[in-house]
Amino acid sequence: MRRVLLRPLPACSALVLAASCGWSGAADGDGGRAPGAPTGVTAAAGSATSVHVMWNAIPDGPGIRTYEVYRGSRKVLEVPGSEHMVDVTRLRPSTLYAFTVRALDTDGRLGPPSREVRARTPAVVAADRSAPTRPPRPAGRAVGSRAVHLSWGASRDDRGVVSYDVLQGGVKIHSVGGNQTATMITGLRPGTRYVFTVRARDAGDNLSPASARVRLATPGTDDGRDTAPTGFTATTHRSAGAYYLDLSWDPPHVDGVITEYQIRLDGTTATSLVWGGDPPRGRAHYSFYVGRGPGTGHRVRLRARLPDGTWGGFSAERTVTTGAGR
Incomplete structure (x- = not known):
C-alpha cells in the first residue's frame, strides 16, 4: 500500500469530549447574535513544555469559523471551527499558565472568552530516557x-x-x-x-x-451512510504517456476535522491520502497514477477516517476506463 503524506499531521485530532451546554448570546449592532463563550474548557500539562487545551463545541447559533486560544491576554493559536482541542507548545517548564478560548463566527463576530483554566508545566528532567510503564488493567x-x-x-x-x-x-x-x-x-x-x-x-x-x-x-444502529463522502466522481487523464485517475468528492459532515482518506481501487486498498490539520475547504480533489495502458477499466471508491478514529462509510463506487473518450 502506498501512503501519500501531503502535509504534516497535527499534534492531535479533534473530538468533542464533554457534554455541550447551550448559551443565549447577545445580539450585535446589526441584530445578529455573536457566538457564546465556549464551555467545558480544560487544560492539562502534556510535557514540561506543552499544555493540552480542550473545550466543547458551541452547539447552536451561527457557524463557527475559528476558535482563538489565549494564554493570559495574548492570543497564541487559532484552530478551525471544527476542532475542539489543541496542544500549546514551546512553553517554559515549572510555570503556571492560564488559558481561555473564544469563538469567531462566519460573520466575523467574536464571542466572549470562556472561563479561565490553569495548568502548571512540570520541571524539565535532564537526560530522561526512561519511559513510563504500560498502563495496567484498562x-x-x-x-x-x-x-x-x-x-x-x-x-x-x-x-x-x-x-x-x-x-x-x-x-x-x-x-x-x-x-x-x-x-x-x-x-x-x-x-x-x-x-x-x-x-x-x-x-x-x-x-x-x-x-x-x-x-x-455503542448501542444503536449506524449504516455508515451519514459518514460517507458524497458527490464522488472519477475520471482519467493522460500525461507523459501515463494514465492518472482524477477523483473529486465532498467530505462527510462530521463533528471534527478529517485528515485521512482510504482509496479502494478494484477491490483492494490502493493508497492512503493524508492531509494535515487544515485540509482543503469544501470539495476535495486528488489524482494518482494507474498505469500506461489504454482501455483498462477500474472500479474506485473511498472512505474517511473520522475524528473518533473509526472509518466512515464508503462513497458510491465509480467505474472508469483509461483513454475512454480521449
Whole structure:
C-alpha cells in the first residue's frame, strides 16, 4: 500500500469530549447574535513544555469559523471551527499558565472568552530516557449510543507521569492529566465497535507502551451512510504517456476535522491520502497514477477516517476506463 503524506499531521485530532451546554448570546449592532463563550474548557500539562487545551463545541447559533486560544491576554493559536482541542507548545517548564478560548463566527463576530483554566508545566528532567510503564488493567463500558467510560491503572515512572493519551484505531483522540486514571469519551457513533488503548507520557515526552486493548460497542444502529463522502466522481487523464485517475468528492459532515482518506481501487486498498490539520475547504480533489495502458477499466471508491478514529462509510463506487473518450 502506498501512503501519500501531503502535509504534516497535527499534534492531535479533534473530538468533542464533554457534554455541550447551550448559551443565549447577545445580539450585535446589526441584530445578529455573536457566538457564546465556549464551555467545558480544560487544560492539562502534556510535557514540561506543552499544555493540552480542550473545550466543547458551541452547539447552536451561527457557524463557527475559528476558535482563538489565549494564554493570559495574548492570543497564541487559532484552530478551525471544527476542532475542539489543541496542544500549546514551546512553553517554559515549572510555570503556571492560564488559558481561555473564544469563538469567531462566519460573520466575523467574536464571542466572549470562556472561563479561565490553569495548568502548571512540570520541571524539565535532564537526560530522561526512561519511559513510563504500560498502563495496567484498562477497562470500559458504554454509557449511551455516543459515549463510553474508560479507566486504567496508574503507570509507574522514575520521574512521574505527566499525562495519559487515549487512542482509538491508532489515532490520539483525548488526553488527561497524569493524576487521572479514568475519563469519558463522547462524540462517538451509535452501533459502532471501538478499540481503545492508553499510553502514559512523562515530562521528558517519553511514551509508554500501549495498554491492552479495550473493545467496546455503542448501542444503536449506524449504516455508515451519514459518514460517507458524497458527490464522488472519477475520471482519467493522460500525461507523459501515463494514465492518472482524477477523483473529486465532498467530505462527510462530521463533528471534527478529517485528515485521512482510504482509496479502494478494484477491490483492494490502493493508497492512503493524508492531509494535515487544515485540509482543503469544501470539495476535495486528488489524482494518482494507474498505469500506461489504454482501455483498462477500474472500479474506485473511498472512505474517511473520522475524528473518533473509526472509518466512515464508503462513497458510491465509480467505474472508469483509461483513454475512454480521449
